[in-house]
Amino acid sequence: MVLLGRYLSPFVRRVATTMNLYGLAFEHRPLLAFGDDKDVIRQWNPVGRVPTLVLDDGEAVVDSAAILDYLDRLVGPERALTPAEEPDRHRMLSLLGIATGAVEKAVLTVYEVRHRPEEKRHAPWVELCARQARDGFHYLEARIRGPWMNGETLSQADVTAVCYWDFVKVANPELAAAMTCPGLDALSERANAMPAFADTRPDA
Numbered sequence: 001m002v003l004l005g006r007y008l009s010p011f012v013r014r015v016a017t018t019m020n021l022y023g024l025a026f027e028h029r030p031l032l033a034f035g036d037d038k039d040v041i042r043q044w045n046p047v048g049r050v051p052t053l054v055l056d057d058g059e060a061v062v063d064s065a066a067i068l069d070y071l072d073r074l075v076g077p078e079r080a081l082t083p084a085e086e087p088d089r090h091r092m093l094s095l096l097g098i099a100t101g102a103v104e105k106a107v108l109t110v111y112e113v114r115h116r117p118e119e120k121r122h123a124p125w126v127e128l129c130a131r132q133a134r135d136g137f138h139y140l141e142a143r144i145r146g147p148w149m150n151g152e153t154l155s156q157a158d159v160t161a162v163c164y165w166d167f168v169k170v171a172n173p174e175l176a177a178a179m180t181c182p183g184l185d186a187l188s189e190r191a192n193a194m195p196a197f198a199d200t201r202p203d204a
């Protein structure tokens, strides 16, 4: 399998980290979803976005949630980091949805600076995105129930929360500093001590 996209992308990183935790071998191609690389990604994904996972038969799986679901089915319910059974499953998927909403809003604050000239930025829109990101990460912060998000056992909630939180700290440090999430900081430190996370650091 070949994973397209840089680890600075929180969506790529959560896929790569999950593959590491599952012990699944893959080739990593750190393509940027902008510029010339986008045309390379378009060979497998018409919208040129990452992560895109190219399977051994050349078929591509697109969107990190779809890729995680594919990987979970590959390793089976006993090893999957997202529970297969209800009610745990919808609770986990809902938490992941909130986390993804929060980081998507943080990504927009970064795109605003990187891709829009200063005179064309709309401050109320940026502030709204920052607020949604803050509210989402504060929700995650309040949901930590032990050494890991769900208590004693590492789950997809930890992989996703850590990859997303680390992204904000690297890509928009001012936004991260304004949030104050000591629980997520501690979670990140614990997770990044593990090779599965350390090997995918966004700032590497």
Ligand SMILES: N[C@@H](CCC(=O)N[C@@H](CS)C(=O)NCC(=O)O)C(=O)O
Residues within 6 Å of the ligand: 008, 009, 010, 011, 033, 034, 047, 048, 049, 050, 051, 062, 063, 064, 065, 107
């Ligand atoms: N919902 C998608 C989001 C993926 C995404 O936003 N990827 C960004 C990189 S962080 C991207 O490809 N941006 C380029 C673009 O949207 O054209 C997922 O979870 O995989």
